[in-house]
Amino acid sequence: MKRVLPEKYMFSYQGDGDLAAIGTGETIHTCNRGENIAIFFINNGIYGMTGGQMAPTTLPGMKSSTSPYGRNLDTMGHPLSLTEMIAQLHGTYYVTRQSVHTPANIRKCKQAIKKAFENQKLQKGLSFVEIVSNCNSGWKMPPVEANKWMEEHMFAAYPLGDIKLPKE
Amino acid sequence: MNEEILIAGFGGQGVLSMGKILAYAGMMQGKEVCWMPSYGPEMRGGTANVTVIIGDKTIYSPILQTFDTIVILNQQSLIKFESAVRTGGKLFYDSNGLKTLPTRKDISIYHIPATAKSAEMQNLKIFNIMMLGGLLEKLPIVNKKFIEQGLYKSLPERAHNMIPLNMEAFSIGANIVETIHEI
Amino acid sequence: MDSNIRLMKGNEAIAEAAIRHGVDAYFGYPITPQSEIIEYLAKEDPFTKRNGMVVLQAESEIAAINMVYGAAGCGKKAMTSSSSPGISLKQEGVSYLAGAELPCVIVNVVRGGPGLGTIQPSQADYFQSVKGGGHGDYHMIVLAPSTVQEQYDFVALGFDLAFKYRTPLLILSDGAIGQMMEKVVLSEEKPRDNTVPDWAIVGKTPNRERNYITSLFLDAEVQENQNKRLQKKYTEIRQNEIRFEEFMTHDAEYLIVAYGISARISQKVVETARNQGIKLGMLRPITLWPFPSKRLVELSQQLQGILCVEMSAGQMVEDVKLAVECKIPVKHYGRMGGIIASPTEVFENFKTLFL
Incomplete structure (x- = not known):
């Protein structure tokens, strides 16, 4: 879409399934080509929309409907951190990981999203914003508890902050 | 004969599990059973309904437009399904949350005030089994003892200590069902 | 009541049938309305708790069908399941399986399309199922269950036919049968069968010729002969297996x-x-x-x-x-x-x- 409508702003809004499982190849090569777009990646560690199945981002030991006894690293592999992987590619310009669970984090995340679009406007290349999120229904927790669990566990595996910053 | 039943209400009212308990009980009693849920986006907070067919004959279509018996648990379902009861059939409802009441004269109509009663007992979780008690009081298609066995089958083990309370609710349902109109 | 009589969803019946029939491996990827298959298998955990059947959630439908290709090539009973959009993704793999004459069972719990479509039941994948789906002159045997009992029974029947003719076989179900619950009479659980078919690749031993599993025949004459072989097989299936x-x-x-x-x-x-x-x-x-x-x-x-x-x-x-x-x-x-x-x-x- 960006190639045929270069004057338009383009962004994708993706989950851990299409970005880190089925679409891993496309994600890596889009980033590697440095397409001038913004990718927003919502990581809640589970396939929420289809009913709580294990995602590539599911944490070790974490329960889901397809890992009911917890993710077993020996048989189900390790959590995949695509954000760190694509930060190493020459084609990415700005890579960051944010969250939206407190007002302060929302402000930071807004800045990151704004920056992603500014980069696009300035033809800088690909910006990638991961937003670590919760899924209280998939995690089977009340929302407040889910936020707390996210802080304690998700942020340990997926630390917040900028991963690749543009050279000023 | 096969009894074709529809249970319709909100997602979260225990519509699907009410149907499941009924289907389990029917199977325990050696009958042919089929449980066909509506599924999809409407399940999330919207309306939910389930078709349960119980009988002695091979079950043909689990998809039906009209039913022998319909259990109505919310206003949308009343509007949508009152006309789907076959002439001479039965309609059960809980008046809680209903703005209008069923009006047909060619079917039997029963009221089960299960929401009010389960709220009085401070346990809304037993609402659906109370409805089931009322339903089976007027439509004795499965034996009560199989309902208890059905509960053991359909509930996870951690919930088995709740079964005596559920059976109490079932009996209460059978007592509180009111005949509005019978043909 | 007989413990082998159960009230089950159509999807669950397929999963239980796979374990009881002694299927060696299931590779899948969640998609509504068939996710209960992989969820049921994950919960049963047959690899550690029952008969050692491998259950693996792949990273995509394409990965899953290629895993089936690998396991089937080793002579194992391998299966996968998905719903319409996922089955479309698998078509290249299905064509390879047919070309390489590998047996396997594929389940399609059909939902409305085209495209990502809806999650409600449909039967619009008939052409894809019976006319090819993937490229090349091939057929799959296609079984269409109409009860939950048949969902169960057709897994065993499916593997029997798939191995008899060395062909991929499709169980064409739909969202309604997958989601509904009916009474199922279960068969006794069979141990997995370790017999190695003579065509399987399991490492060459000195006393036999090397086995090849391939769907690539660059010489057109060789490819035509392979096609003739396939067509002969399809004729035989037409004669014997109409149900x-x-x-x-x-x-x-x-x-x-x-x-x-x-x-x-x-x-x-x-x-x-x-x-x-x-x-x-x-x-x-x-x-x-x-x-x-x-x-x-x-x-x-x-x-x-x-x-x-x-x-x-x-x-x-x-x-x-x-x-x-x-x-x-x-x-x-x-x-x-x-x-x-x-x-x-x-x-x-x-x-x-x-x-």
Whole structure:
């Protein structure tokens, strides 16, 4: 879409399934080509929309409907951190990981999203914003508890902050 | 004969599990059973309904437009399904949350005030089994003892200590069902 | 009550059947309305808790079918399942399996399309299932269950046929049968069978020739010979494996042809028609490929018309027309995009079309 409508702003809004499982190849090569777009990646560690199945981002030991006894690293592999992987590619310009669970984090995340679009406007290349999120229904927790669990566990595996910053 | 039943209400009212308990009980009693849920986006907070067919004959279509018996648990379902009861059939409802009441004269109509009663007992979780008690009081298609066995089958083990309370609710349902109109 | 009689969802029945039949490996990826298959297998955890069956959630449908290719090449009983969009993704792999003559069972719990479509039931993948789907001249045996019991039974039947003919086999189900619960009589659990077929690749031993599993034959003549081999096999399957069920056809003047959930609906239509003195019967193809054309020809002698009931714009109706060579009127009725026609609706349309 960006190639045929270069004057338009383009962004994708993706989950851990299409970005880190089925679409891993496309994600890596889009980033590697440095397409001038913004990718927003919502990581809640589970396939929420289809009913709580294990995602590539599911944490070790974490329960889901397809890992009911917890993710077993020996048989189900390790959590995949695509954000760190694509930060190493020459084609990415700005890579960051944010969250939206407190007002302060929302402000930071807004800045990151704004920056992603500014980069696009300035033809800088690909910006990638991961937003670590919760899924209280998939995690089977009340929302407040889910936020707390996210802080304690998700942020340990997926630390917040900028991963690749543009050279000023 | 096969009894074709529809249970319709909100997602979260225990519509699907009410149907499941009924289907389990029917199977325990050696009958042919089929449980066909509506599924999809409407399940999330919207309306939910389930078709349960119980009988002695091979079950043909689990998809039906009209039913022998319909259990109505919310206003949308009343509007949508009152006309789907076959002439001479039965309609059960809980008046809680209903703005209008069923009006047909060619079917039997029963009221089960299960929401009010389960709220009085401070346990809304037993609402659906109370409805089931009322339903089976007027439509004795499965034996009560199989309902208890059905509960053991359909509930996870951690919930088995709740079964005596559920059976109490079932009996209460059978007592509180009111005949509005019978043909 | 007999512990081998259970109330199960159609999807769960497939999963339990896989374990009890001694399937070696399941590779899948979640997609509604069939995720219960992989969820049930994950919960049962047969690898550690039952008979050692491998269950793996792949990173995509494409990965899953390629894992099936690998395991099938090792002579193992391998299966995968998905729903329409995921089955489309698998088609390259299915063509490779057919080309390399590898047995496996693939389950499609069909949902409405095209595209990502809806999650409600449909039968619009008929063409894809019976006419190829992937590239090249190939067929899969296609079994169409119409009860939860058949969902269970067809896993064993499927593997028997797939291994007998060394061919991929498809169980073409739909969202309605996958989601509904019925009584299922389970078979005894079989241990997994460690017999290695003589064509499997398990490491060459000195006393035999090297086995090759490939679908690549660059020499056109060799490729044509491979095609001839396949066609010979398909002829044999057509001769031996056609399965169907008839319902009140003995004196029928009109016939419904329907499979899967539509056959269940149509049985009710036949019952209603009979109550009104209309001589309607039903033929339910159990194998959609090979198709029961011969029986249709025989029946057509006594018929005034055929109605195909499918949840599609009309796909199987083409095979029915081909079978009877349009000598009698053949009509179609169906809903699309996830809507299921009720028996009342089908009956009204039958009357409008024929009476």
